Amino acid sequence: AQSVTQLGSHVSVSEGALVLLRCNYSSSVPPYLFWYVQYPNQGLQLLLKYTTGATLVKGINGFEAEFKKSETSFHLTKPSAHMSDAAEYFCAVSMNTGGFKTIFGAGTRLFVKA
Amino acid sequence: GAVVSQHPSRVICKSGTSVKIECRSLDFQATTMFWYRQFPKQSLMLMATSNEGSKATYEQGVEKDKFLINHASLTLSTLTVTSAHPEDSSFYICSARVLGQATTGELFFGEGSRLTVL
Numbered sequence: 001a002q003s004v005t006q007l008g009s010h011v012s013v014s015e016g017a018l019v020l021l022r023c024n025y026s027s028s029v030p031p032y033l034f035w036y037v038q039y040p041n042q043g044l045q046l047l048l049k050y051t052t053g054a055t056l057v058k059g060i061n062g063f064e065a066e067f068k069k070s071e072t073s074f075h076l077t078k079p080s081a082h083m084s085d086a087a088e089y090f091c092a093v094s095m096n097t098g099g100f101k102t103i104f105g106a107g108t109r110l111f112v113k114a
Numbered sequence: 115g116a117v118v119s120q121h122p123s124r125v126i127c128k129s130g131t132s133v134k135i136e137c138r139s140l141d142f143q144a145t146t147m148f149w150y151r152q153f154p155k156q157s158l159m160l161m162a163t164s165n166e167g168s169k170a171t172y173e174q175g176v177e178k179d180k181f182l183i184n185h186a187s188l189t190l191s192t193l194t195v196t197s198a199h200p201e202d203s204s205f206y207i208c209s210a211r212v213l214g215q216a217t218t219g220e221l222f223f224g225e226g227s228r229l230t231v232l
Contacts, residue, residue, distance in 0.1 A: 032219045043120070043207050043223035044158075090157065094219025100211070102148075102219055106157045 002027050004093050006105035014113045019063075019078040021108050023091030026072060032094040033074040035065055037087050038107075044090060050074065061085070086112045116142045116212050120224030127198055128232055135193045135227045137208030143188035144210035148221065149181075152205040164191040198231045205229075 007022040025031060032051050036044040048059025055067040065076045074091060091105040117140040127133050137147055145166045150158040162183050163171040170183035180202075182194040191210075195202050205228050209221040 034220065036223075041123075041205075041226065041228060043118075043226045044209075044221075045223070046220065049220055092221075094221075096219070100219045102160075102221060104157045109155075 002031075002093060002095055002101075002103055004091055004103050004105040006089075006091050006108050008108055009106065010109050010111065012111040012113060013081045015083055016080050019076070019081045019085065019110065021076040021089050021091075021110065023065075023074045023076065023105060024072055025074065025091075025093045027093060027095055029095050033065075033067060034092040034094065034102075035059065035063070035074075035076050036090045036092060036104075038090065039087050047076070047089075081110075081112045083112050083114065086110055116210070116222040118144075118208065118210050118222045118224040120208055120227050122227060123225055124228045124230075126230045126232065129199055130197055132194055132196045133198055133229060135195075135206055135208075135229075137191045137193070137210070137224050139189045139210050139222075142210075142212045144191075144212070145188060147185060147191040147208055147210045149183060149191075149193050150207045150209065152207060152226075158207060161193075166191075195229065198229070200231045203229055203231045 003026045005024045034049045035047040038044045048057045050057045050067045058064045063078045088107050088109050090107050094102045119138045121136045147164040149161045152158050161176045164183045164185040166185045172178045185191040207226045208224045
């Protein structure tokens with residue numbers, strides 16, 4: 001069965017510090033991987049995605065993620081956190097199993113301390 | 115990127131009434147739209163897949179008679195919560211895929227609609 005696991009429901013970092021949000025997945029077919037960000041009372045916005053090709057993917061707002069097949073991981077990083085990065089982050093996997101279906105992780109709330 | 119718009123963003127209604135939420139793709143056509151429900155501090159729960167010109171496909175445990183979905187055109191899907199009760203209070207989010215981008219599965223999300231049933 002396909003699944004997405006985000007380690008840590010809450011992550012707190014200081015402004016300027018490294019951001020690392022963890023995501024592991026399981027899939028029986030090659031997955032497409034996504035990170036979405038959600039601000040309070042808003043929908044989700046795509047940060048970045050991995051489909052094929054280069055395993056290090058760069059997204060908006062300075063975020064990037066690396067697809068590691070051997071570790072079944074797609075961790076999200078940002079070298080230096082900003083206060084505006086405080087939000088909920090969702091890792092998602094999309095698979096073509098006779099029709100595309102997207103599975104979301106439970107989400108990780110990022111807190112940024114001044 | 116593709117834009118999906120939801121309306122209303124907030125709605126408060128009395129118990130027993132019905133509420134309609136609209137989801138529009140503004141600059142692309144969407145044969146398939148998805149409706150999610152999100153409880154506070156939780157992830158998104160897929161409720162149903164809305165298919166243009168045909169019946170929606172509901173996930174297990176979602177009452178199709180309570181959550182009516184209509185996808186009458188390539189740019190509009192509606193979710194109607196019938197005979198709403200306080201336990202239906204939640205954040206409802208729609209999403210869509212752009213035609214021709216089905217091979218990557220990328221979703222574009224609406225802004226969400228917060229329903230409060232008194």
